[in-house]
Amino acid sequence: MQNNKKQAVTLMIQGTTSDAGKSVLVAGLCRLFYRQGYRVAPFKPQNMALNSAVTLDGGEIGRAQAVQAQACNLEPHTDMNPILLKPNSDTGAQVIIHGKAMTQMDATSYHAYKKTAMSYVLQSHQRLCQQYDLIIVEGAGSPAEINLRENDIANMGFAEAVDCPVLLVSDIDKGGVFAHLYGTLKLLSSSEQQRIKGYIINKFRGDISLLEPGNQWLEETTQTPVLGVLPYLHNLYIEAEDAISYQAHFNNDKLSTETIKIIVPVLPRIANHTDFDALRLHPQVELCFIREGQAIPPADLIIIPGSKSVRPDLQWLKENAWDIAIKKHLRYGGKLMGICGGLQILGNKIHDPLGLEGTPGSSNGLGYFNYETTLEAEKKLKQVQACFQSHPDIHITGYEIHAGSTQYDNKESALLLIQNPLHQDEMDGAISADEQIISTYLHGIFDHPQACNHLLSWAGLTTQQQYDYREFQEQGINLLADTLEENLDISAITKLLKKN
Secondary structure: OOOOOOOOEEEEEEEOOOOOOHHHHHHHHHHHHHHOOOOEEEEOOEEEOOOEEEOOOOOEEEHHHHHHHHHOOOOOOHHHOOEEEEEOOOOEEEEEEOOEEEEEEEHHHHHHHHHHHHHHHHHHHHHHHOOOOEEEEEOOOOOOOHHHOOOOOOOHHHHHHHOOOEEEEEEHHHOOHHHHHHHHHHOOOHHHHHHEEEEEEEEEOOOHHHOHHHHHHHHHHHOOOEEEEEEOOOOOOOOOOOOOOOOOOOOHHHHOOOOEEEEEEOOOOEEOHHHHHHHHOOOOEEEEEEOOOOOOOOOOEEEEOEEOOHHHHHHHHHHOOHHHHHHHHHHOOOEEEEEOHHHHHOOOEEEEOOOOOOOOEEEEOOOOOOOEEEEEEEEEEEEEEEEEOOOOOOEEEEEEEEEEEEEOOOOOEOOEEEOOOOOOOEEEOEEOOOOOEEEEOOEOOOOOHHHHHHHHHHHOOOOOOOOOHHHHHHHHHHHHHHHHHHHEOHHHHHHHHHHO
């Protein structure tokens, strides 16, 4: 159904904690209401994450909002996440507004800046309201962080500003779900408490009848209904907002088919680790993220990932003996790949004349390619279409998001050709003469079946099963929407939309 109102209805999902299930719940509701005929769009006022996506309008937003846009059958847009914070230290972050990096701020400065940031948030929300019937909003962290309530733009501050109802979700798998729900409510102001129209309990396992006394107590004590208890979905996959999943996707076929082992160092400022989700879920890939202090195991392929602070992460690699491990890996015939920041690390030098990542200066890269990279204040943000130079029939779509400009050595072969309809195709990345090492700026390169097959074949996987990561994503979103439809009181939620 389509809403005849000029303005969209807004519904907000807040959580009792980080990782309570807000992102996946919004994605599932987006798909559910999209299937019911609503023109629905996702929205997150403020996001803090190192996983990001590039939009059609040439901006940068949180990766979770791109997935939620997919659930709405929409291309992601910068208005879906007007404020994105990308941490570059324990106390500071890059501030991205309407898709563009504007400045660097420490936590204290940004807290004072929130009044200004709210104006950008409301501008984006208003534009979405003029285009869609329903806006489903994801909060950030918890609304009960009393030290952050002043000038809040991410949770109740936003809900109060746009006068929208709120559903509160909590993860029972972590324990203490009733304390989380009741405690969160009691730490809110009276007007904020009245905005919470229902509770959702996430990741429940076991006999639901054992939960009913707790639900009844919560409803009677707070006069607010539990609108649903969602089961723990063992086979659910939705891209992570920021945290790395160290749990490998288990597939019984891995026991009886040829497999390949890929390892990825967890850099201190690793960015866009969702690049590896397609590999983590592949039935013939054993993907391992290697953290600091862990032994570096033998592997078929090592991938150096993207980085928010490439020179410090390069130094971390050397301090943790990855440079030595990589040399040994290559001597034994293993393959090596660098993506984005990893591309820069595999080159000869990385220059930072402006001090964008700290003290101005240059760092020696690992030296596997002759190119050099200079970090620049303005990011390169674009969606691209490309093909492998050696296999022009294998086409890829992906995105670039990096602060460096790389001057390639003309003597080295490019990995990809970036197709540019306005002028000559551009070269991307490199491939070594012995074809043992490759690099690229392109994120999402493993998401396409043909490209993934080609790269895994290069890495040593000779016989491959059919696998389509995009189809796997769609199955996850549809499974989530089906689960919400079966386990939530959708009629009660729909009534909230009509009342609003």
